Amino acid sequence: MTIDEKNKEILQNPLSGGARIIPRITIQAFCEHSQTAQMIESLTSDRRMSRVALTTHNGGLEGAIETYKSSPTPNLIIIETSLMMEEILASLERLAEVCDTGTHLMVLGHINDVVLYRELKNFGVSEYLVLPVRAQIIVDAISEIFIAGDAEPIGRSVAFISAKGGAGSSTIAHNSAWAVAKNIMQDVLIIDMDLAFGTAGLNFNQDPSTGIADALFASETLDDVMLDRIMSKAANHVNLLTASCNLDQTYDFTERDFENVVELSQQSVPLVILDIPHIWSAWVKYTLAMADDIVIVAEPDLANLRNAKNIIDLLKSLRPSEQEPILIVNKVAIPKRPEIAPQEFANSVECKLFGEIAFDSSAFGVAANNGQMIAEIARNHKANEVFNKIGNRISGRLNNESVKGPSGLNIPNIMKILKRA
Ligand SMILES: Nc1ncnc2c1ncn2[C@@H]1O[C@H](COP(=O)(O)OP(=O)(O)OP(=O)(O)O)[C@@H](O)[C@H]1O
Ligand SMILES: [Mg+2]
Helix, strand or coil, X not given: CCHHHHHHHXXXXXXXXXXXXXXXXXXXXXXXXXXXHHHHHHHHHCHHHCCCEEEEEECHHHHHHHHHHHCCCCCEEEEEECCCHHHHHHHHHHHHHCCCCCCEEEEEECCCCHHHHHHHHHHCCCEEEECCCCHHHHHHHHHHHHHCCCCCCCCEEEEEEECCCCCCHHHHHHHHHHHHHHHHCCCEEEEECCCCCCCHHHHCCCCCCCCHHHHHHCHHHCCHHHHHHHCEEEECCEEEECCCCCCCCCCCCCCCCCHHHHHXXXXXXXXXXXXXXXXXXXXXXXXXXXCCEEEEEECCCHHHHHHHHHHHHHHHHHCCCCCCCEEEEEEECCCCCCCXXXXXXXXXXXXXXXXXXXXXXXXXXXXXXXXCCHHHHCCCCCHHHHHHXXXXXXXXXXXXXXXXXXXXXXXXXXXXXXXXX
């Protein structure tokens, strides 16, 4: 099949187009020519792209490699290249080395060659299109990557829970979500699962008329379009499903009542933060078991230690093959309070200490009362380092903290193919 035929097939294939809106992904395009950059910019006028954050840059493949040496990669990188086949493959290897896990790649080339097309597909490149190409075909190809029947859900789910009520899991969840939105410019959805007393609305100074209750009670009729209407926007890249806090209603959920909302959210937002209240019920246990990552927030005292140990032990048995939870010891060094040292706390619960945050009634009090994040009121506050570190880990970006790992790109067999090339 020639590339033109492939392009035609994409156009005709109903799965590739349709009217489905593409999820809230981030796309960065690296172009060699200004006409290509203009064409890429015009993608945003397609309504299917209405939720996508798209930026264009100069420099083609080399520009992308330079950029991603020091910056996190988006959900999709589009590269324009006029290199020949061997050069493309060699440069892609260097790009893969600086890419974070889960990033997809689309290549726009000038060579209409089916061998190159096959090599790139084998390589793990999601799509190769020959220039000139119509904007609509690129949007079709993006749809194919992110919403076709067999596309993986784009979103990771991360559950935040406190070892004892009030330890600070909601505060840390919201600030870490903010860090992802600001540093990585990736869309985040915070689901406030504390329907009666949740603070996500207050902490972001929002009082939306719809929230998580609407999503839960819509049950079977809930779809991605409705979910999008129910979400509210707290800031650029920060979306909320807030708690109604209506106490006329009582909330007795069964084990899987949140499952549909969480799964749908993962199909439309790259990072879904589950802000779980400190209660123990079938749905909390199930939600923790299903989450991609879990953050446990504890204060350094005995009751927190006992509870954290119980939660961590349970999670190890429920999720034997998953990474251990992310342990944060919060409110450290409250004046005059006898405390367990954070490292000793971590040793006792047999979990690595991911971070510790000092008690600071002034900063956290001002932030909570103003409905602002710590980074907004105190940019250099030490707690921001922990929020950034959590953000990097849970978004799957910069997993290796500061050093980028080899081949984070969605390119499984890059070395094998390169050896063949
Ligand atoms: N490091 C800190 N220093 C001072 N105050 C803090 C700190 N972290 C959180 N707080 C404050 O502690 C209070 C409780 O925090 P938060 O609501 O996040 O707890 P939680 O763990 O979510 O509670 P629950 O488990 O009941 O949902 C808030 O007023 C918050 O501002
Ligand atoms: Mg909470």
